[in-house]
Amino acid sequence: MTNTQQSPSNTSNDNLRYERGLARLREIDGEGGVKVVESLADIAPDFARLVIEFPFGDIYSRPGLDLRSREIAVVAALTAMGNAAPQLKVHIQGALNVGVTRTEIVETIMQMAVYAGFPAALNGLTAAREVFARAEVATRATATVTATA
Amino acid sequence: MTNTQQSPSNTSNDNLRYERGLARLREIDGEGGVKVVESLADIAPDFARLVIEFPFGDIYSRPGLDLRSREIAVVAALTAMGNAAPQLKVHIQGALNVGVTRTEIVETIMQMAVYAGFPAALNGLTAAREVFARAEVATRATATVTATA
Amino acid sequence: MTNTQQSPSNTSNDNLRYERGLARLREIDGEGGVKVVESLADIAPDFARLVIEFPFGDIYSRPGLDLRSREIAVVAALTAMGNAAPQLKVHIQGALNVGVTRTEIVETIMQMAVYAGFPAALNGLTAAREVFARAEVATRATATVTATA
Amino acid sequence: MTNTQQSPSNTSNDNLRYERGLARLREIDGEGGVKVVESLADIAPDFARLVIEFPFGDIYSRPGLDLRSREIAVVAALTAMGNAAPQLKVHIQGALNVGVTRTEIVETIMQMAVYAGFPAALNGLTAAREVFARAEVATRATATVTATA
Amino acid sequence: MTNTQQSPSNTSNDNLRYERGLARLREIDGEGGVKVVESLADIAPDFARLVIEFPFGDIYSRPGLDLRSREIAVVAALTAMGNAAPQLKVHIQGALNVGVTRTEIVETIMQMAVYAGFPAALNGLTAAREVFARAEVATRATATVTATA
Amino acid sequence: MTNTQQSPSNTSNDNLRYERGLARLREIDGEGGVKVVESLADIAPDFARLVIEFPFGDIYSRPGLDLRSREIAVVAALTAMGNAAPQLKVHIQGALNVGVTRTEIVETIMQMAVYAGFPAALNGLTAAREVFARAEVATRATATVTATA
Numbered sequence: 001m002t003n004t005q006q007s008p009s010n011t012s013n014d015n016l017r018y019e020r021g022l023a024r025l026r027e028i029d030g031e032g033g034v035k036v037v038e039s040l041a042d043i044a045p046d047f048a049r050l051v052i053e054f055p056f057g058d059i060y061s062r063p064g065l066d067l068r069s070r071e072i073a074v075v076a077a078l079t080a081m082g083n084a085a086p087q088l089k090v091h092i093q094g095a096l097n098v099g100v101t102r103t104e105i106v107e108t109i110m111q112m113a114v115y116a117g118f119p120a121a122l123n124g125l126t127a128a129r130e131v132f133a134r135a136e137v138a139t140r141a142t143a144t145v146t147a148t149a
Numbered sequence: 150m151t152n153t154q155q156s157p158s159n160t161s162n163d164n165l166r167y168e169r170g171l172a173r174l175r176e177i178d179g180e181g182g183v184k185v186v187e188s189l190a191d192i193a194p195d196f197a198r199l200v201i202e203f204p205f206g207d208i209y210s211r212p213g214l215d216l217r218s219r220e221i222a223v224v225a226a227l228t229a230m231g232n233a234a235p236q237l238k239v240h241i242q243g244a245l246n247v248g249v250t251r252t253e254i255v256e257t258i259m260q261m262a263v264y265a266g267f268p269a270a271l272n273g274l275t276a277a278r279e280v281f282a283r284a285e286v287a288t289r290a291t292a293t294v295t296a297t298a
Numbered sequence: 299m300t301n302t303q304q305s306p307s308n309t310s311n312d313n314l315r316y317e318r319g320l321a322r323l324r325e326i327d328g329e330g331g332v333k334v335v336e337s338l339a340d341i342a343p344d345f346a347r348l349v350i351e352f353p354f355g356d357i358y359s360r361p362g363l364d365l366r367s368r369e370i371a372v373v374a375a376l377t378a379m380g381n382a383a384p385q386l387k388v389h390i391q392g393a394l395n396v397g398v399t400r401t402e403i404v405e406t407i408m409q410m411a412v413y414a415g416f417p418a419a420l421n422g423l424t425a426a427r428e429v430f431a432r433a434e435v436a437t438r439a440t441a442t443v444t445a446t447a
Numbered sequence: 448m449t450n451t452q453q454s455p456s457n458t459s460n461d462n463l464r465y466e467r468g469l470a471r472l473r474e475i476d477g478e479g480g481v482k483v484v485e486s487l488a489d490i491a492p493d494f495a496r497l498v499i500e501f502p503f504g505d506i507y508s509r510p511g512l513d514l515r516s517r518e519i520a521v522v523a524a525l526t527a528m529g530n531a532a533p534q535l536k537v538h539i540q541g542a543l544n545v546g547v548t549r550t551e552i553v554e555t556i557m558q559m560a561v562y563a564g565f566p567a568a569l570n571g572l573t574a575a576r577e578v579f580a581r582a583e584v585a586t587r588a589t590a591t592v593t594a595t596a
Numbered sequence: 597m598t599n600t601q602q603s604p605s606n607t608s609n610d611n612l613r614y615e616r617g618l619a620r621l622r623e624i625d626g627e628g629g630v631k632v633v634e635s636l637a638d639i640a641p642d643f644a645r646l647v648i649e650f651p652f653g654d655i656y657s658r659p660g661l662d663l664r665s666r667e668i669a670v671v672a673a674l675t676a677m678g679n680a681a682p683q684l685k686v687h688i689q690g691a692l693n694v695g696v697t698r699t700e701i702v703e704t705i706m707q708m709a710v711y712a713g714f715p716a717a718l719n720g721l722t723a724a725r726e727v728f729a730r731a732e733v734a735t736r737a738t739a740t741v742t743a744t745a
Numbered sequence: 746m747t748n749t750q751q752s753p754s755n756t757s758n759d760n761l762r763y764e765r766g767l768a769r770l771r772e773i774d775g776e777g778g779v780k781v782v783e784s785l786a787d788i789a790p791d792f793a794r795l796v797i798e799f800p801f802g803d804i805y806s807r808p809g810l811d812l813r814s815r816e817i818a819v820v821a822a823l824t825a826m827g828n829a830a831p832q833l834k835v836h837i838q839g840a841l842n843v844g845v846t847r848t849e850i851v852e853t854i855m856q857m858a859v860y861a862g863f864p865a866a867l868n869g870l871t872a873a874r875e876v877f878a879r880a881e882v883a884t885r886a887t888a889t890v891t892a893t894a
Contacts, residue, residue: 017759036718043725046807047706047717054799055263055714062791065256072218073225073257077264080226080415082530083678084715087264107214108222110494114204115226115236116415117378118502119531121494122483129490163461185420192427195509196408196419203501204416211493229713231828232380233417259792266676266712267800268829270792271781278788315610334867341874344658345855345866352650353561353863360642363554367519371555374520375527375562381827382864384871385562405512406520412502413524413534527862529679557643564825564861565651566680568643569632576639651859661852668814669821669853673860676822683860703810704818710800711822711832 018049021057028060028067028094036090071095072108079109079124080116088124092131102132167198170206177209177216177243185239220244221257228258228273229265237273241280251281312351319355326358326365326392334388369393370406377407377422378414386422390429400430461500468504475507475514475541483537518542519555526556526571527563535571539578549579614645617653624656624663624690632686667691668704675705675720676712684720688727698728763794766802773805773812773839781835816840817853824854824869825861833869837876847877 025033040048060070071094078088095105105128113121174182189197209219220243227237244254254277262270323331338346358368369392376386393403403426411419472480487495507517518541525535542552552575560568621629636644656666667690674684691701701724709717770778785793805815816839823833840850850873858866 014759014762040718040721043728044702044706044721047702047709047721050706050709050799050803051714051718054795054803058795058799059260059263062256062259064252065260069218069221069253069257070260073221073260074264076222077225077229077261078715081229081265081678081715082528084264084713084719087715087718103213104218106491106494107211108218110211110491110497111208111214111219111222112226112415113494113497114208114416115223115233116230117411117413117418117531118498119413119525119528119534120415122487122498122534123531125487125491125494132490163464166461189420189423192430193404193408193423196404196411196423199408199411199501199505200416200420203497203505207497207501227417230380230417231826233415233421236417236420255789255792259789259795262713262792262795264713264715266708266716266829267710267796268823268826268832269713271785271796271832272829274785274789274792281788312610312613338867338870341877342851342855342870345851345858345870348650348654348855348858349863349867352646352654356646356650357558357561360554360557362550363558367516367551367555368558370516371519371523371558372562375523375559376864378524378528379563379827379864382562382862382868385864385867401511402516405509406516408509409506409512409517409520410524412506413521413531414528529677553640553643557640557646560643560646560862562862562864564680564857564865565647565859566674566677566683567862569636569647569683570680572636572640572643579639655856655859658852658855660848661856665814665817665849665853666856669817669856670860672818673821673825673857677825677861680860699809700814703807704814706807707804707810707815707818708822710804711819711829712826 014053017053017057020061021052021055024056024060025052028056028071028097029090030093030097032090032093067098068095068100071098071100072104075100075105075108075124076112079112079120079127082116082120082123085123085127088127089131092128093135096131096135102128163202166202166206169210170201170204173205173209174201177205177220177246178239179242179246181239181242216247217244217249220247220249221253224249224254224257224273225261228261228269228276231265231269231272234272234276237276238280241277242284245280245284251277315351315355316347318359319350319353322354322358323350326354326369326395327388328391328395330388330391365396366393366398369396369398370402373398373403373406373422374410377410377418377425380414380418380421383421383425386425387429390426391433394429394433400426464500464504465496467508468499468502471503471507472499475503475518475545476537477540477544479537479540514545515542515547518545518547519551522547522552522555522571523559526559526567526574529563529567529570532570532574535574536578539575540582543578543582549575610649613649613653616657617648617651620652620656621648624652624667624693625686626689626693628686628689663694664691664696667694667696668700671696671701671704671720672708675708675716675723678712678716678719681719681723684723685727688724689731692727692731698724759798762798762802765806766797766800769801769805770797773801773816773843774835775838775842777835777838812843813840813845816843816845817849820845820850820853820869821857824857824865824872827861827865827868830868830872833872834876837873838880841876841880847873 022034025037029036037048037051040051060067065073071091074091075088075095078084078091092105096102106125109121109124109128111121112124171183174186178185186197186200189200209216214222220240223240224237224244227233227240241254245251255274258270258273258277260270261273320332323335327334335346335349338349358365363371369389372389373386373393376382376389390403394400404423407419407422407426410422469481472484476483484495484498487498507514512520518538521538522535522542525531525538539552543549553572556568556571556575558568559571618630621633625632633644633647636647656663661669667687670687671684671691674680674687688701692698702721705717705720705724707717708720767779770782774781782793782796785796805812810818816836819836820833820840823829823836837850841847851870854866854869854873856866857869
């Protein structure tokens, strides 16, 4: 068993997946996503690498479904599951980052009332309110910097 | 309490919601969706009406998110929840009906491996295989009819 | 560790819980419930005993909530969870057995559309239809036997 | 598609559902429920209206199941699902408001240990403790006001 | 119905289950577990007794599966369910208490990414980080006491 | 966007992960597991590759947790989630394949009654009974072949 128990090596082609995944992570989640991954460094550094390689390097890098649709799908799923608020917030921001409008995000969450119940939709809207408010603060901050520059 | 316990009346404007909902249901789910609703007639006829009025008359009739995105959202959510196979199949067919491609459906389901685990994605693909196969049989049947006409 | 690892003994007072639980199980689920428990004899006989002792001997035997309300609560919860169809059917029958009406069962399930989504409610109604149909066959069979006696 | 994409109109009979729903919401959830709905005004005002119309105007206004049983059903379901703590608290208060006793609420939650596991029941009891404590503070405040009046 | 509605008596053999369960609870969860149970005294004292009797007196006291495997199973299940963070933390500590290593706990949680999705695994790792940090503070405190003794 | 939308290439190091994953899949799930993966060839061939690479090539190939514990963790999680019966059966067989005893599997599933409720445990035992029965038929078939050889 010792042979198969070796830690997965981390050479050439995995580096491609890692680089591709990291670029995708930055595109979708911005520096917030990178920070989430970095926060794993102390407890599960290999998992930080796997998060970049599989979801972002393998799945989000696939053709066949545009990024806007991918983010709508994730916002819908995490709202419906209702047990992953931190990740839902990251992906509401991710949806905004790839061009999904606030209205589209709110409609996606509202629709989940039909499939997962009103509490799931209400808690999804609470998450969206928080992300939208943060985005406004950031925008105002940038505007101030620009105005004073 | 008797006064508030009256059955909801079913007059003018509810008829608008009902008509609008029924049209939407036909557009998305075709005659299959209508049959699901009709099957409720024996056990919960009021629920048949509510299914048409709220999900289809109220939610699916809203502007702000196109039908393709709505169906991608539902396929994602029901795959992730993993406990509503019959409704997932109806909505995989619904997604096809409103122009989502097979590739897009498969990608949406595959992506759920990241958010709800591989078993959820595998069972979602099993549902898709069944719906796609049924669609092919229907297409061949139509082709035969056309060819022999 | 050997001392604490002994199989739980099955003496005096556990027998009280067991007897009390078995009576409660018969009262709620009838012979159907007894059969479910008996079906565990081959694979997990101790679990059969625990099912009678804890849920029925400990919980259902408590004062403070009448049996009708307990069965409404279970039908609601299992409909909402949506991943335990066999047990939902047993408890829809159990609800009928302790005097919950068909209308009350259907209303309880319909209400879950609000809290767990329409697919959960639709699948709950499918379970109810099956149990109600079986009950009618049983009633007709009894009627025939009585008529021919 | 433009025609069906119109926002749902809000005329005569929907007003009946809205009025009926709002009355029901006040009866069950008191001013707390109204505040939850009002908090949606900024992010999803239409959803605020839908929450009043469908769950309260359509479902809770139906005959066939008394309000006490409806609230027991909701407390059971939300305890079992375990992913909607804010709504569970609102409905524990709602149950108290329509005459369910503390003992009945505690028994309903305890019973969920059987159907959804001990963690779900423990977290449900934590929610109940918080609501009961708040109710006592409110009662004492009223008592003080009355005593000093 | 009055007869069956008597509160479960609490005599001889239940005392055995209770004593056995309490010993098991202390072995696995330490004083933290005892405190959780004690916190139920105000709202549901009977449930405190049932938590000790059934999970710990009946289930954890069974032979056939060693305690390390039992705690790995619980950490896996609660991570996957994703809706019981307080109990997950108690059992990560419990796993440490019965000799599961930090590495084994982290691997168990990481593996849940495959079966319940990356958000569930990420939130499980967050819980583990918190428990591990607390354990280090406790260890340093003990070390200081020992060093100064 | 065209550049990042290229399908993941499948060269050198991914082949290592694939080979390592395939070996692991055979070790745990035997030919049954290989068949599950092969059944994806028609609908989602890339997903078949990803199933081998990530769960088996990346996760199951990691040191730090022995295969027996990994399979106990999966049986626990899938029993608790209760919405993935086909995968639960595959992993009950997988647990047997890597040396977990029937008793240990039954105890793991029974324990889930505490964390996810009795219905989840009962449905897990139903899955186990089916897998155990199949294993016995296979053993008898082998015995007959050996006896007649």
